[in-house]
Amino acid sequence: MARGPDQRYASGMQQTASLSRKLIRIGTSLLVVALISIGLTLWVTWQLEGGSAAVNEAGRMRMQTWRLASAVQAGVERAELQNLVVRFEESLELLRDGDPSRPLFVPWDEQVRQRFADVESLWRDQRQLWLAEPPPQAQVLLKAGNEFVDASDRLVLVIEQHLSRLTAILNLFQLLMMALAVGGAVVMLYTGYMYVINPLGQLRQGLHKLESGDFRTRIEVDTADEFGQVAAGFNHMASKLQSLYQGLEAKVEVKTRRIEAQRARLEALYKVSAFLAQAGSIDELAQGFAQRVRSVMKADAATVRWSDDVNQRYLMLASDCFPQDLVEEERSLLAGACACGNLRPDARTRVIPILSHDDAPIRHCAKVGYESVVSVPIRLQQRLLGEFNLFFRSPILLNADEIELLDSLASHLASSLEGLRADALDREAAVAEERALLARNLHDSIAQSLAFLKIQVQLLRAAVQKGQASQIHGALDELDIGLRESIGDVRELLVHFRTRTNTDDIEQALQETLQKFQSQAGLSARLQVHGHGLPLPSDVQVQVLHVLQEALSNVRKHAGATQVDLEVAKGAHWRFVVRDNGAGFDTQKYPGDSHVGLNIMRERAGRIGAELDIVSVAGEGSAVTLTLPPHPEVGGLSAKAPMPAELQEQRAGA
16 A cells, blocks of 8 residues: 555654654763763772772781780780780681771782782691790791781782772773763764754754745755654645745735725726716716716627516617617617517526527627627616616626626616606606696685676676666775785785795795785784704795795785784794784684685695694784694695685685
8 A cells, every 4th residue: 555745754753763762872871881980980999998908907917916926025914915816816807708897808819819828827827836835935936927927918919919900990990981971072062963953053044034935945854853853844834834825925916806896896886876866867867877887897889778668669768889770770679679678577687699690689789790798687676677788799708796786787777767757757746736836826816806806897787787876886996905905915926936945944934924024014023933943844844834924914914913923933843823913803703614714724734734723812813823743744635725605705704
């Protein structure tokens, strides 16, 4: 079975001694040699110390010999003489057996044993001589003493020779130990440099290079010990870092390109959205959109098509760089006649390859050199409104980001087109509302006055035909009064329609209304505003102004007042009070719908959900109070005041 690099590396590790094992072997060898040298030195020293003591003891035997000879000649007592002999024998026994506690022992060899045997033999021969009775002559004792001293000297000499050899061996051991210490130091230094310092230096240099950014740095691995493993690990780490760094650079580059592409798409989306927000017409919107999208996607041409309500026909709203003959041919395109304008309700953005043969449904595009078309549906809340197309003269593939961008642009286009349509509808509704308002005001004021004048004319004609002078003068007076009131109503309508509200605050519009009222009626009017509240919507302000203007109109026409006050209380519930010091009227006398002016005011108040309260006492003036809800808004329905049964009674009530 084949083995991988890790297995071969492990096998090499088993075959080669590790650094710790090498150091242990070298250290153990040096320790063993040192212990042996120390043991031999101690043993030689012990031998020298014991031999020196033996030399001293042998020298003491010579002294004992002369002491024994002196004692015999002096005739000492026999007991003392025997005591000296015993001591001499003890010295011989001590030399023979030794004394480890002192230490004392004879360094035995063949010559030492021979000389010691001579000393013992001579002592056995002379012992009786030293104890003989009567004592021998002095010449005999002197001769025996000289013989024993000579034998002792020969023993001491051979012991000293043996000690000299041991001393030489000790000196040799000391020299060897010195050489061993120097050699061990050299070996340890060399070993430390080769196996520790040098690998550490290489590792440190590699780390410095790695720190400086050189990820190609490698350390030569020539051993399989611990430092070899560290070097192999360093090389593996450097290789991994190099691959990671290179991969990171590639990823950063890819990420940078992606971010740049996203930034470009966001910038394009922002620019197109800004343009769509500023466009003032559908033609301008579609044409500018086509130009900008073609530029963003680097397409060769672009078209924007709008669908009818049933998605059966597509109208080309705008095009950019699209051949004019194709624009004329496809200005109104029937669904299914071409790849463009052939969308299903669930269609998505897609790339359509253009085929060049004649039977292809998109042969017109192939003739002018287009090879790919991108179809992007335009939707608003799941409703298909149309599509825009991008034409390319080469094959193209869209990624997910580009598809998302195109879908976002299509959504913005749909919202903008719908916004333009909603604005047009709002303008149309505003015109209709303005016309309806004008019609109601004409109906409620001038039309009724004209109807009253018509009746007076009929009465005048009848009086003329009958020759009733008093009725003629009465009818003429009524005609004069009616004409003056009609002129006043016209002026009042002009004042109403010229009054504009302020979106932030209604106070300025109220001041203008009172100023026009004062100039028109010649009455003193005062505005009082207090409290704080949120500004009223502009459409609510319009209704409030119409109610207040109607109240002021009634004061001008019927109250006969000299002072009018308009009080405004701001707050959660806005409150407006028109107060006058005029004649007043009985509110019970004109209930329900019998009073045209009051009906108009209640109708306008109902549109904004407000409450209208009228308090009046005959001879003490009137107060009309309009109270708004917390969040007023104009309702969608408008009630129409009923046509009064008898115009004359309505005029009298007004």
